[in-house]
Amino acid sequence: MRNATYETGAFFVRDRSWHPKAYTPDYKTSVTRSPQKALLSLENTVSEITGPVFGHDILGEKDNDLIYNFARPGESAIGERIIVHGKVLDERGRGVPGVLVEFWQANAAGRYRHKNEGYMAPLDPNFGGCGRTITDDDGGYAFRTVKPGPYPWPNGVNDWRPAHIHFSIFGYGFAQRLITQMYFEGDPLIPLCPIVRTIADEAAIEQLVAPLDMASTVPMDARAYKFDIVLRGRRSTMFENRMEGN
């Protein structure tokens, strides 16, 4: 990791109108799982400002290659080969280096390797569906995978998830912790999806749609999609009077 001096300021207040609300009845599961009382606002203390940071020692060689990290020797996952790359930025537009990014997804047929999965599409014996990486000095990351298929899910009788990849991102503070999903440019299922539509603002939805990036493809190997992720930024500590010990 490059930055020797870590920021210790409080985070910008989260814009909760940009995020989905907890209670979104078109996404039925949220009805009984959404808190109904007001959240208690809490200025950031050291408990929220700090967070776990991971070293490269946790990573295996193929952690960022879902085509091969579960495959039998000499074999590979079936599907459209793609590279997903981008930057983890903060709200001030600066790259966030050295943070863990985890991702998981269905296989090319839209089937997850999970005990509770009920879709009839086939499992790919060479596809596990999970990967992870740590951002570089500029906040950049990349991984190779196959494009996931859309899949049906029990919400409405005919609800289908658009193709998507789940992302879990760590920053430097526990208050930055974020899980979200990446969608693919041009997918006609995006505007139909009740989970996508838990987000009220069209511009916020667009922030989760990755464009095809033909400049970053690998000829005869994989197409590329670009997906930048923005984590909460910190207030500058320059003009803050902090008590000793914090």
Added chain:
Amino acid sequence: MVQPLNRLKESPSQTAGPYVHIGCVPNFLGIEGVFDSDLGKTMVNDETRGQRIAITGRVIDGTGTPLKDALLEIWQADSNGLYNSPSETRGGADPNFAGWGRQPTDLKSGVFRFDTIKPGRVPFTDGRMQAPHVNFWIVARGINLGLNTRMYFADEAEANAEDPVLARIEHRVRVQTLLAEPTDDGYRFDIHLQGDNETIFFDI
């Protein structure tokens, strides 16, 4: 017109979904051979300083049903009240304690369990000491944005009484939703997403 502030918007959250285990705890799910072990599974080793405790509990929905597909992460100080984080400015934390744990709820019972240590006290923004607490982050299918809460220790009455965060809770009857009760080997902390006992969640 004025100059733009040039601030980016935080990426909007989307639910972790029912298959969060694949990405976050694949070995728990039986996807073996990709990652050596599930991150955050083991929090303590023989060298870790502090009192060993188990934190067990459930995440309960508005019908009283425990979630069987939730994922919880905790973040806490070491036994001296220091966080093992580069943003910790007060000193070096116990190198044998990362302070971060991650556990799924059991796929059948809905029970989660963290084997950890009791944290020390850390200061509030004005320097007053907070009571010992463990920070929780909860994601699951049906939860659109991860929920933040804190677990305090019911048997720390004196520290809890002077805690600046607990002091802010207007409806005093709700304070108990943040208090974990002692058990044989640690503490019990049930999280209620709705209802009369709805846990206090924080906008941090």
